[in-house]
Amino acid sequence: MKKTNVIKAENLTKMFGEFTAVNAISFDVKKGEIFGFLGANGAGKTTAMKMLIGISTPTSGKAEVAGFDVYKNAENIKKNIGYMSQKFALYDDLTVKENITFFGGIYGLSRTQIKEKRTTLINELGLQEVSNELVSSLPLGWKQKLAFSVALLHDPKIIFLDEPTGGVDPITRRQFWEMIYKTAHNGTTVFVTTHYMDEAEYCDRVSIMVDGKIEALDTPKELKKQFKVDSMNDVFLKLARG
Amino acid sequence: MKRFIGFIKKEFYHIFRDRRSLFILFGMPIAQIMLFGFAITNEINNVDIAILDKSKDATTKEIVNKISSSKYFSNREAIENEAEIASVFKKGKIKAILIFENDFNKKLIKEQRATIQIITDATDPNTANTISNFINSILQKYQQEINKDIKIVYQIIPQTQMAYNAELKSVFMFVPGVMTIILMLVSAMMTSISITKEKELGTMEILLVSPIRPFQVIIGKVFPYIFLSVINAIVIIVLSIFIFKMPVRGSLFLLGAESILFIINALSLGILISTISETQQTAMMISLMGLMLPVILLSGFIFPIASMPLPLQVISNVIPAKWFIIILKGIMLKGIGITLVWKETLILLGMTVFFIALSIKKYKIRLE
Numbered sequence: 108m109k110k111t112n113v114i115k116a117e118n119l120t121k122m123f124g125e126f127t128a129v130n131a132i133s134f135d136v137k138k139g140e141i142f143g144f145l146g147a148n149g150a151g152k153t154t155a156m157k158m159l160i161g162i163s164t165p166t167s168g169k170a171e172v173a174g175f176d177v178y179k180n181a182e183n184i185k186k187n188i189g190y191m192s193q194k195f196a197l198y199d200d201l202t203v204k205e206n207i208t209f210f211g212g213i214y215g216l217s218r219t220q221i222k223e224k225r226t227t228l229i230n231e232l233g234l235q236e237v238s239n240e241l242v243s244s245l246p247l248g249w250k251q252k253l254a255f256s257v258a259l260l261h262d263p264k265i266i267f268l269d270e271p272t273g274g275v276d277p278i279t280r281r282q283f284w285e286m287i288y289k290t291a292h293n294g295t296t297v298f299v300t301t302h303y304m305d306e307a308e309y310c311d312r313v314s315i316m317v318d319g320k321i322e323a324l325d326t327p328k329e330l331k332k333q334f335k336v337d338s339m340n341d342v343f344l345k346l347a348r349g
Numbered sequence: 350m351k352r353f354i355g356f357i358k359k360e361f362y363h364i365f366r367d368r369r370s371l372f373i374l375f376g377m378p379i380a381q382i383m384l385f386g387f388a389i390t391n392e393i394n395n396v397d398i399a400i401l402d403k404s405k406d407a408t409t410k411e412i413v414n415k416i417s418s419s420k421y422f423s424n425r426e427a428i429e430n431e432a433e434i435a436s437v438f439k440k441g442k443i444k445a446i447l448i449f450e451n452d453f454n455k456k457l458i459k460e461q462r463a464t465i466q467i468i469t470d471a472t473d474p475n476t477a478n479t480i481s482n483f484i485n486s487i488l489q490k491y492q493q494e495i496n497k498d499i500k501i502v503y504q505i506i507p508q509t510q511m512a513y514n515a516e517l518k519s520v521f522m523f524v525p526g527v528m529t530i531i532l533m534l535v536s537a538m539m540t541s542i543s544i545t546k547e548k549e550l551g552t553m554e555i556l557l558v559s560p561i562r563p564f565q566v567i568i569g570k571v572f573p574y575i576f577l578s579v580i581n582a583i584v585i586i587v588l589s590i591f592i593f594k595m596p597v598r599g600s601l602f603l604l605g606a607e608s609i610l611f612i613i614n615a616l617s618l619g620i621l622i623s624t625i626s627e628t629q630q631t632a633m634m635i636s637l638m639g640l641m642l643p644v645i646l647l648s649g650f651i652f653p654i655a656s657m658p659l660p661l662q663v664i665s666n667v668i669p670a671k672w673f674i675i676i677l678k679g680i681m682l683k684g685i686g687i688t689l690v691w692k693e694t695l696i697l698l699g700m701t702v703f704f705i706a707l708s709i710k711k712y713k714i715r716l717e
Binding site: 160161162182185186188190191192193194196197198199200201205208209210212213214215241267 | 352355363366550554555561
């Protein structure tokens with residue numbers, strides 16, 4: 108069965124003055140896929156992602172996200188995607204419940220919807236005990252999971268994760284990837300940037316950005332075969348060194 | 350609309366859960382108004398005065414006794430000539446000097462009039478004013494006493510001179526001034542900090558990726574502060590009317606409308622600051638240095654604009670607080686209406702529109 112593409116990018120470019128941050132990248136992401144967006148710091152991952160989530164206008168090129176054009180329909184894109192940044196941005200001075208209510212609210216969920224979602228989410232994450240505690244009192248791993256769930260509150264078609272596992276311990280990272288798998292299994296496309304190469308192995312397909320360009324794009328298995336190495340780490344090193 | 354209400358609810362959680370911001374919001378206005386208020390209305394007690402008595406006759410001695418026996422003045426020091434006046438004032442202890450002219454008693458009897466010069470140290474204009482009023486009333490009382498039983502009226506003519514600040518321009522400026530500072534602080538500094546806080550925490554990014562529009566975010570962040578600033582303005586006015594007997598001679602409605610205009614002006618400055626600063630600290634520093642200092646120093650709140658050097662007088666024109674203080678003073682003290690402050694109002698309005706336009710432009714550039 109041929110799956111539909113939920114993200115289409117064609118020669119997408121972003122320039123800041125003379126500097127080309129993203130240089131004519133082209134790729135497609137299929138529905139329900141876990142798409143790894145790799146690259147060293149400063150390779151242009153975040154800039155590329157910002158164009159896709161509608162908060163940065165491309166300099167040239169074409170892109171469609173969830174069926175909407177990034178130039179003309181950024182507002183519609185925003186309704187259909189979820190986003191979690193590397194800061195797991197929740198409000199520290201709001202309780203778990205209040206955070207869920209607030210983010211449900213700005214995504215336009217009704218009061219009953221919010222109430223239902225809130226209960227299921229708190230139960231699933233096992234946060235019953237702390238649901239009325241301020242988020243500042245939660246450990247980092249819990250904040251990360253909560254932030255992820257909050258980004259999924261409005262059942263987005265695609266979820267964008269910007270280095271979601273920065274600064275958490277390996278066990279929590281493993282648990283977090285289980286959540287990602289579950290989400291993808293439920294049909295939500297996952298677009299994830301990371302610089303942990305072991306995490307790249309978990310992705311369905313991986314693109315590797317070097318200096319604003321996509322230098323490689325395939326399944327981890329094919330990439331390893333192509334570069335004749337055993338791990339994604341070696342693939343990356345080979346690419347980065349040119 | 351529902352989104353918006355949720356947003357505002359969240360803002361209020363932020364404000365009420367942060368003790369520091371609560372203190373700035375509500376503690377400071379009350380503390381400031383009390384501080385300034387009591388500094389201004391403090392009653393004079395045992396003020397040190399000096400006497401330059403050129404005639405040293407019975408009448409002058411009696412007057413000196415009358416003054417120094419009152420509980421307001423004490424510790425008089427006798428000086429011998431005018432040359433000492435400046436040095437006595439410079440020591441700072443003596444707040445007023447009385448000068449009796451030559452042949453005081455003789456003149457009083459022969460010409461029915463004699464002059465006392467009262468020189469006060471008006472570096473603290475309020476105290477100076479109070480002192481001269483007190484001395485004047487003692488003199489008047491004495492004059493009534495000596496004139497009681499005789500037909501010829503003896504006149505003692507006090508000549509008051511305020512040394513160092515002749516026009517006493519800052520009297521009663523404190524309420525308009527404090528109100529301006531508080532509104533500026535709450536509106537500009539607090540909003541710029543609360544917006545940059547979202548940037549710093551990364552929640553601003555989340556909000557921008559959500560369907561809520563940037564201008565809704567800004568209005569949502571600013572709205573609670575409009576509300577709180579209005580409450581603050583009311584608290585300040587009520588306190589100054591009831592505790593310090595500050596007159597509000599003009600229309601309360603006009604006062605309210607002008608205050609809201611100034612609040613919006615300050616808020617737009619706050620938004621502007623938040624677009625150029627990345628962290629809360631930067632926002633606070635810019636607010637303090639860029640807004641508070643000019644408001645305190647150049648708005649005419651503490652230092653009369655008329656006595657500033659010309660370049661500073663010119664600069665003071667671009668400070669919104671200057672115009673707001675003029676408006677407030679006009680409405681509260683002189684009881685004038687919009688027909689007399691329309692020019693200042695228009696300037697304030699123009700500045701507000703300019704700041705809003707500039708911050709919208711800046712905000713858009715940032716989003717690119």
